[in-house]
Amino acid sequence: MSRFLIHRALIALLVAITVSIIGFTLLRLSGDLASALAGDTATQEQIAQTAHLYGLDRPLSIQYFDWVWKALHGDLGRSLFTNEPVTYLIGQRIGVTAQLSVMALTFALLIAIPLGVVAATRPNSWIDRFSLGLAVLGQGMPNFWFGLILIIVFGVSLRWLPISGTDHFSNFIMPTITLGTSVMPAIMRLTRTGMLDALDSDYIRTARAKGLSTRSVLFKHALRNAILPVVSLTAVSLGFLLGGSVIVESVFALNGIGFLAFQSILRTDFPVVQSIVVFVSFCYILLTLVSDMINAYLDPRIRLG
Amino acid sequence: MTSIERDRVIISSPAPTYEIEIEAPSPRMIMRRRALTHPGFLFGATVVLATVIIALCAPLLTPYDPYAQDLSQRLIPPVLAAKGSWAHLLGTDAMGRDYLTRLMYGARISLTIGFGAAALAGIIGTSLGLIGGYFGGWVDSVVMYCVNVKLALPGILVALSLIEVFGGSVFSVTLILGVLFWDRFIVVTRSVTQQTRVADYVTAAEAVGASRFRIILGEVLPNVLNHIIVIASLEMAVAILVEAALSFLGLGIRPPTPSWGLMISEGRNFMFFQPYLVAVPGIAILVLVVAINMLGDGIRDITAPEGRN
Numbered sequence: 001m002s003r004f005l006i007h008r009a010l011i012a013l014l015v016a017i018t019v020s021i022i023g024f025t026l027l028r029l030s031g032d033l034a035s036a037l038a039g040d041t042a043t044q045e046q047i048a049q050t051a052h053l054y055g056l057d058r059p060l061s062i063q064y065f066d067w068v069w070k071a072l073h074g075d076l077g078r079s080l081f082t083n084e085p086v087t088y089l090i091g092q093r094i095g096v097t098a099q100l101s102v103m104a105l106t107f108a109l110l111i112a113i114p115l116g117v118v119a120a121t122r123p124n125s126w127i128d129r130f131s132l133g134l135a136v137l138g139q140g141m142p143n144f145w146f147g148l149i150l151i152i153v154f155g156v157s158l159r160w161l162p163i164s165g166t167d168h169f170s171n172f173i174m175p176t177i178t179l180g181t182s183v184m185p186a187i188m189r190l191t192r193t194g195m196l197d198a199l200d201s202d203y204i205r206t207a208r209a210k211g212l213s214t215r216s217v218l219f220k221h222a223l224r225n226a227i228l229p230v231v232s233l234t235a236v237s238l239g240f241l242l243g244g245s246v247i248v249e250s251v252f253a254l255n256g257i258g259f260l261a262f263q264s265i266l267r268t269d270f271p272v273v274q275s276i277v278v279f280v281s282f283c284y285i286l287l288t289l290v291s292d293m294i295n296a297y298l299d300p301r302i303r304l305g
Numbered sequence: 306m307t308s309i310e311r312d313r314v315i316i317s318s319p320a321p322t323y324e325i326e327i328e329a330p331s332p333r334m335i336m337r338r339r340a341l342t343h344p345g346f347l348f349g350a351t352v353v354l355a356t357v358i359i360a361l362c363a364p365l366l367t368p369y370d371p372y373a374q375d376l377s378q379r380l381i382p383p384v385l386a387a388k389g390s391w392a393h394l395l396g397t398d399a400m401g402r403d404y405l406t407r408l409m410y411g412a413r414i415s416l417t418i419g420f421g422a423a424a425l426a427g428i429i430g431t432s433l434g435l436i437g438g439y440f441g442g443w444v445d446s447v448v449m450y451c452v453n454v455k456l457a458l459p460g461i462l463v464a465l466s467l468i469e470v471f472g473g474s475v476f477s478v479t480l481i482l483g484v485l486f487w488d489r490f491i492v493v494t495r496s497v498t499q500q501t502r503v504a505d506y507v508t509a510a511e512a513v514g515a516s517r518f519r520i521i522l523g524e525v526l527p528n529v530l531n532h533i534i535v536i537a538s539l540e541m542a543v544a545i546l547v548e549a550a551l552s553f554l555g556l557g558i559r560p561p562t563p564s565w566g567l568m569i570s571e572g573r574n575f576m577f578f579q580p581y582l583v584a585v586p587g588i589a590i591l592v593l594v595v596a597i598n599m600l601g602d603g604i605r606d607i608t609a610p611e612g613r614n
Contacts (some may be wrong), residue, residue, distance in 0.1 A: 015453045026466050140542070140595035142549050144570055145587035152580050195523050236456070243459025247550050254410065262554060265469050273466055280459040288456075 008292050012285050019285070023278040024064050032044045043209070077271035081264070092258055097249070097256030100175055101241040105234065107180035108187055113230070117189025117223065120199060131192070135185035147178040149252040175252045179245060183195070183237040190233055194226030201225075228299055235291030239284030346603025347468050352596035367403065370411040373403035373562045383581050388487045389471060395585055396554045398568070399575060407563035408589055415545045418479045422536045422544035425483025430490020431533055435521050437491065438498025448491060455488045464547065465556050473559045478551065489540065501528045518567045525533035531608040538601025542594045549590050565590050578612075 002285075033223070034051035034093035051057045055066065070077070076086035114171050119128040154174065162171055198204060207217045246258030257276055264272035330338075340346055359366065378401035384394050395404040437448030464481055471477045501507060502525060510520050549566030551557030558564035560571070565586040572582025 014459055018454045019457050136495060136595055139598060140544050140591050142587060144553050146551055148576060148583050152576055242307050244459055244461055250554060265465050276552050279398050281457040284457045
């Protein structure tokens with residue numbers, strides 16, 4: 001098990017380094033960052049001055065190592081727009097995004113896993129068809145549009161829920177439903193197929209033959225195996241939600257890191273954008289590593305192999 | 306056991322005794338029969354086909370120009386509303402442009418970007434998956450490493466940044482989405498290739514001295530093709546959704562091009578008084594994406610080798 005984990009951790013480290021290079025290069029592709037920073041009316045001389053000021057006249061590799069060195073010491077640079085440290089900007093907003101992502105994931109799991117289990121125990125029943133329909137709709141709906149429709153119905157017509165802001169729990173209900181709906185179908189389908197496979201297997205027949213109760217067969221034997229791929233998918237989904245909340249945050253005017261990234265892209269504020277891209281990637285890498293560990297712990301074939 | 310044995314009927318009559326062999330239905334016939342009895346496939350195929358025809362024939366189907374503004378005709382509601390008019394079935398937008406016309410021309414954008422991005426991603430992903438799955442070893446490790454890097458990057462944020470750099474034309478959006486969504490193609494192609502390369506006919510091809518290039522294209526690729534079509538339909542649906550989201554955020558297709566996502570974004574300012582401006586393009590996206598997904602699932606069921614009888 002420790003060899004498996006060391007191997008996984010090494011790959012994760014390599015991936016993290018590559019991601020940081022890609023994130024760093026991303027906004028420098030345009031090539032004229034200095035002139036964008038100096039403004040439209042800047043002379044050639046002023047552009048050169050700006051380039052020198054921000055260290056943009058140095059070779060790209062030197063700039064990269066400089067950035068990594070500072071980043072390892074907790075300095076991600078300053079926003080070109082507000083001149084605040086990037087770490088401060090991210091720290092200020094990560095709470096909103098993290099809360100939204102975790103709530104959306106919880107919402108998705110609370111609907112997807114029970115529905116997936118029930119659908120698998122009664123294939124082709126009305127509840128199976130209902131959950132399938134829900135999955136098809138959830139997968140086909142543009143989630144920013146779903147958010148707007150919720151605002152029109154529950155925010156404006158019925159006046160049940162506030163349509164923007166972050167002060168109160170009720171502010172998060174519509175964003176949670178919107179974002180949760182985007183990851184719910186995949187989790188539900190995976191739970192359903194996993195349960196169907198498990199219920200069809202020999203050890204379930206044995207468990208039933210031994211006279212175990214249906215509940216024990218379902219939850220202790222079948223679900224325990226069916227849940228393994230769901231754990232991985234949940235970690236992947238959480239990483240996806242952290243990066244994908246940009247759309248929902250802008251629909252509901254939530255001031256999280258997704259919205260910050262979006263604003264910074266519009267302003268060519270590259271220290272902020274590259275930091276957020278790399279930060280979200282690192283969260284994803286860490287989450288998948290943790291999910292591998294959980295899987296190794298849950299699955300004796302990996303733990304002892 | 307096989308369908309051939311089951312369909313062989315022996316008819317014995319007094320004399321002379323003869324045997325009629327009813328030929329087993331060909332895979333093509335089985336697929337046709339399955340297709341005609343698969344409701345999801347029929348629905349998906351009909352809607353996708355209809356959308357393609359509408360997109361191609363838009364100038365013939367509508368008398369309006371999707372770009373022509375007429376401020377005297379602003380914000381007319383759809384025909385069924387109290388103030389609706391038969392001249393504009395789905396009403397007009399804030400610029401007085403016929404909404405149905407913009408919707409029809411918008412289908413061109415969604416289909417082009419969806420198809421183009423899925424094709425590009427399919428070419429990249431399938432090639433890498435075939436190479437990784439066939440050669441294995443360190444080549445495979447490099448391919449899987451690429452997949453891991455791709456998965457770790459936040460796709461929407463990277464797409465937004467790239468479009469900001471390269472501009473929001475249909476061509477650049479297609480290219481950027483195509484370059485971002487190849488991971489599923491790799492994963493599926495690779496695992497099918499790994500299963501196929503140990504098959505007897507591949508060993509036979511190797512034994513008679515076929516080149517690796519020939520084996521990959523001639524023996525392995527045909528096995529992967531069905532899976533690729535299914536993934537391509539899924540990725541096409543995803544690309545259409547992502548294009549809509551990017552255009553909605555103002556960092557995709559630029560106005561005045563009638564992209565469905567952009568139409569929702571423009572309608573957003575009026576959504577409290579004219580909700581149809583937001584509802585209509587969203588329903589169009591929903592129906593097209595659901596249809597493409599059903600078509601993909603249908604193709605998977607129809608071409609599956611299991612249970613052909």
